[in-house]
Amino acid sequence: MKKMMKRAIALLAIAAIAAPLASCGNGGSQTNSRGKVEIRIVTNERSKMEDLQERADEFNETNDKNISIVFDFKGDNVTDLIKTGYTSKSAPDIHIGMGGAMDLIAKDNGWYRKVPEETVNEWSELYGERFVKRETDGKVYELGTNNPIANCSGYKFLWNKDLFREAGLNPDEAPATWNDVREYAKKITEIGEGKKYGYVMPFKDAIFTRYYIVIPGATSGLFNADGFDPRINQYDYSVYEPLIQVYRDIIADGSVFPSPYTIDNDTARAQFAEGNIGMICAAGWDVDVFNEQFEVKNDWGIGEYPVLDEFNGGYPYGVPSGGSNYFMSAMSQHPEEQLEVYKWLLTPDERNNQKKLAQKGREEFSIYKYPLAKMDDASNPGAIIKVEGDDCWTQLKDVVLGTGDITEGLAKISDSYNSAMDKAAAAGEDMEVYHDPDYSFFAQNEAELN
Amino acid sequence: MEHKKRRRRINPFEFGLNTVIYLILIIVGIITLFPVVYSLLGAFKSTQELMTSGSILPKQYTLDNYKYVLDKIDFSRYAFNSLFVSVMAVLTSTLMATTTAYTFSRRNFVGKKLIKTMYLATMFIGAGAATMYPTYKLLVDLGINKNYLGLIFLNCGAPVPIILLCESYLKGISKDFDDAAKIDGCSFFRIYAQIIMPMLMPMVAVNALLTFRGVWNSYLMPMIVTAGQPKLQLLTVAIVELKTGGGLATMWSTILAAVNISLIPIIIVYVLCNKQFIRGIAEGGLKG
Structure with missing residues (x-):
């Protein structure tokens, strides 16, 4: 018994000491043990999980801006999670939209970061007609491209x-x-x-x-x-x-x-x-x-x-069904790295497009013969x-x-x-x-x- | 001799009553076991078969669901997280429950009644979801919302029924033990650690089983706390998140496989604590 008590106390002490060491700040982003800035992305797009994770691993290995992307793939509860994150000031840096009504409320509350004008212009020049610019009250919160394959087409x-x-x-x-x-x-x-x-x-x-x-x-x-x-x-x-x-x-x-x-x-x-x-x-x-x-x-x-x-x-x-439906949190502690990752995330992945196009039905879903409603x-x-x-x-x-x-x-x-x-x-x-x-x-x- | 050989006469009423009782027990048994059997067999089917076939038995047995769970979802990490947090919660809540009960049963102090009433009140007034946000906010303010400590903190409180059981049990233990230890020079805490704790083991087993089960199965708060911290996720959160969003179909067979594996630790804990648990419940209710 004496031994057991001692062990229990020792374990508690270790946990009490070790756990806070892992804690860093309250915002979405933090610095990991290798000194890289971690940018957290929360999404429910599990259909793209393997592709996104593969791309993120590649990005983490090769980028020269000391950024590490951490994806968190969630299920149907994603909206509640993101909302709780915002109300407790610990929202992820980038996340999938919460749905039409909640996204508007989030914009009103100042939770979402506006996309800088130069990025909007840069994106517009880069993608021309494929560029999707969704505005709310004249402000752009979301970038996207009309990419039928990447955006799940119609x-x-x-x-x-x-x-x-x-x-x-x-x-x-x-x-x-x-x-x-x-x-x-x-x-x-x-x-x-x-x-x-x-x-x-x-x-x-x-x-x-x-x-x-x-x-x-x-x-x-x-x-x-x-x-x-x-x-x-x-x-x-x-x-x-x-x-x-x-x-x-x-x-x-x-x-x-x-x-x-x-x-x-x-x-x-x-x-x-x-x-x-x-x-x-x-x-x-x-x-x-x-x-x-x-x-x-x-x-x-x-x-x-x-x-x-x-x-x-x-x-x-x-x-x-176009657009990207990804937003940046205005609470991120690393806005520069956040924007960098946001642009990376929304850049159409041609390699993945080709892979998808090889699947049955993908080509049909990506072609529109008629005017779009x-x-x-x-x-x-x-x-x-x-x-x-x-x-x-x-x-x-x-x-x-x-x-x-x-x-x-x-x-x-x-x-x-x-x-x-x-x-x-x-x-x-x-x-x-x-x-x-x-x-x-x-x-x-x-x-x-x- | 003849008397011995004669068969016992069956009372028709008793026979009828027993038949009804056994029928009810069989029906209750089937209802209780059906989900478990369904889950065990369903994990050997493909999701497509699970959703389209009317039969409980698989047409074609497959281990793909177990392979997927073990290969793709970092099962060992999530299982470790759940195990670590559950064990730590058992240790902390046991410490809290036994020390609280010991103090209540052996000491008189100002405000004891008030504190006990407040403890009792939490059993009857369930604030439910209303406590979620303040609890999470507290973790954020303490800076422990991104590590194991937050998850342990959520579950370190002693369950009030366990405190009451322990207190009731301790009241049945003569204070002579305490007095004898005091004469031998033991402090209040040493009496607790070396005299009282060993005697409380049945209660500790009750708490261990209930707390372990509670934390192992907990979902909502661990999900909120580990949002954006996938490496800290508990097994329940990881399993529920297999129920995908983003247009893909929910892979129910995979979820069943994960659930089946996650049952193993709880069964082991139950087997280990079973005897003590029943003794604890029986004695906790009788003593005092």
């Missing part, structure tokens, strides 16, 4: 060619319209004998209504900045009614994989890979999943989103309004999967958001800043593609 429509063949459909062509999707889904479900289904709606996480309704809607000209129309300075969800009607019809036909309320996107992707789903909406990162995580047991095709019947004869708009959530007042009750995604999910009147359901969503806007205006917020009668939903390369 959104497309995938289909199972084997199931198309079995159902007597042309395996080489995606359905052109949403009514085609309904017909194809019906045929696939019929030959699926209760095991295979034509379409999937993974709405367990309500946010996926954005990827299945709002973004596909944009390809049919159902333009809206996540429900907001800057031209009239109001929310208007009624634009999505025709697409929601098709979804309701697909559900009524029994052609959707069971059960939309409880199935999540991971299950949807796994079932598609297994060959049990005929058609699925996808983003660029899904290609990584099908190339690197799940073994796709069927021949699959990639195409543009279908369009609504009334839009047929026009062309679908491409929907990119802008899905820019910074152009709506979502960050400053407080909506009572469920958010728009949950309400949209209820409208799609419910049985009530679609028009009324969508009007209810618009009303809840517009009344939140009114309250914000009554509280002194200037809502006119979101009003832009000439707002264009097209991205910068419309003219180029036309």
